Amino acid sequence: MRQAPAAPAVSLIVPVRNEGDNVRHLRDRVGVVLAGIPWELVAVDDSDDETPRCLSRLAAEDSRVRPLLRTRRGSLASAVVAGARLATAPVAVVMDADLQHPPEAVPRLLAAMASGAGVAVATRFGRGATARSGLSRTRRLHAVLARAMARAILHEARGTADPLSGFFACPRSLLAGLGDRPLGWKVLLDVLVAAGPCAVADVPYAFAPRGAGHSKLAPVAQWDFLRQLCALAARSPASRRLWLYGAVGFVGLGVNLGVYRLGLGAGWPPVLAGLCATHAAMAGNFVLHARATWRDRGRSRLGEALRFLCVSEMGTALTLGAIVLAGRAWPGHAMLADMGGVGVALPATFVANDRWTWWRPAP
Template sequence: MMDSVLLSVIIPTYNEREAVPALVERVRRALGTVPYELVFVDDSTDGTDALIAALAREDPRIRLLHRTGQRGLAAAVVEGIGAARGEVLCVLDADLQHPPERIPDLLDAMEQTGADLVVGSRYLPGGSYQGLDWFRRLMSRVATRLAQLLLRRARVVSDPMSGFFAFRRSVVEGVELRPVGYKILLELLVRGHFHKVAEVPYVFEARAAGRSKLTLRQNLEYLRHLLRLLPANPEDLRFVRFGLVGSSGIAVNTAALWGLVRLGMHYRPAGALAIAAAVTWNFLCNDAFTWRDRRSQNRRTKLRRYLRYWAVTGVGSALQYSLYLVLTAAGLPYLLSNLLGIVVAVGWNYRMHGSWTWKTTEATITRVVYRAT
């Protein structure tokens, strides 16, 4: 376990007076000789801040940041990150549902695997969320699936909703964190700088004291947070952009086909020319819009990508054109046959253009599961 690097344990609190003494003692026993500080960021109105201040007078490792007029767990953690002095930071809820005894496992996972970020997961074998009732379990699952559907980096871990995790300071250096609500890990996953993440299974325990702070307002704030994070990573809106470009390509293709047929050209050569016009249009728009973060910087690169685009799209176009011919010959209207062919080609084109035409050298994120021995 890391015993030479200062650990900052950031604990947001809101009316957790009953839980704080037990939390401080359990952290003290769990960390033993590990150099650490406890950074409490408190929004309480029940005297929790006075209790923490009294504990801080007895133990210099305890620090208190008391906020007035401010609310929000995630924002509290961000303030704690700014005040923390450690090179390794750990986020822990004050209600004892995150077992402090597992903090050494997070540190061991970081040291043994070289991970930048270590996440405590309720969804790995050996973990559970027994501390939640059935309704909150359902809400947690729905929130997890929604995040993983919308945010590519949320799929890196099994439990992006976890509030129990540790990370190196380098993960947030130079990063502007702007969370909404209470899910700070999502903010780090999407905006943070990391190349390797480890997951450690843990049991989410029943609340020892007080009551849950989860409200309808916080659920709505979570949805706002997801929407705010969508533009942060180019990958998360890329398919939407690709779809918009594709839609414009359909318009170009359909207009060209209609115009050529109206001018008296046979539907076969008209279809081929309409495809060529749409492919060229789509390449230019995708280079400037869909993959704008990888945009061609010179003519040579653009020409090479254009040729690759044709190679990839050629396969999709062959599928499209074959369906167009077969379905039109079978009696379907030629415009409908053309549209069905386009739909079939979209999946192939998007996957191959992202992995080859606009291939990126961006480092991939490695995920490992660590189990304490």
């Protein structure tokens, strides 16, 4: 009696658009590097050339290749999610069909997952990696800028050297669960936000030149990318916090200036007006931070208020200290000194409020 094939331990999810026989070469190389591990290759196809026929032929020869030929073309990210829903293994590896992602790196991704990573990212940047042969100079510049932007806006993008990689491993259920939201071009960003706080492992590799065919990256993808970053930052508590902190600080500045002017107008001495303005802004900031910035962490209001007061006074002391020091080093540049002081105090107070005022240990 013929034995049933073992259930796959890993599902390779491969989005395909007009890749001709690239998937066949991919299957051949995967067969070699994953010898001994039961795997399946789910190819989600949105092609408008002869690629679906190539895929059907390949699937007829090798039952581990499972094509999903979509009649209505969707986005690249929706292809990945559709593939994850069709796949069956507990771990998914997402990779391109064009051979830019060498299958030889897959065992290292799987090893990282087996040793406890929540997401394992194959990285084109960082120690031991290279993107030189696979990216033109313009594409490399784009990639570096986009990576810097992603890291600036999105907290979760800072956990890996290559948050825009299209080559990564994660639990299949995580990918399959992404489908109910609008997705951007860079599905790894969605995965990192959905995974929440978890260990992210980097696996460096050499990004290869394309096999046959050409890139489908359209200029409109850049705009989609920016929209995706903003939408994810709004959804991610950690990223949202930093932006809200800045926004509340801005409102506080307005309150400070308004009360100061009112005080001076009422004939108060400037020191008294300044003192009232600072504390009115502090009180306003506390209410806004408690209701917005750290809303998810709120517990005892009095304790939070006292700690917030301490941190704010520390911020004021830091600002004044920086003003005095900068005043001595560069006399005559008072505005610059003040800006330097605020530049030091803002990140310091954010960290202190996050780690102390509204600190809550992980459950």
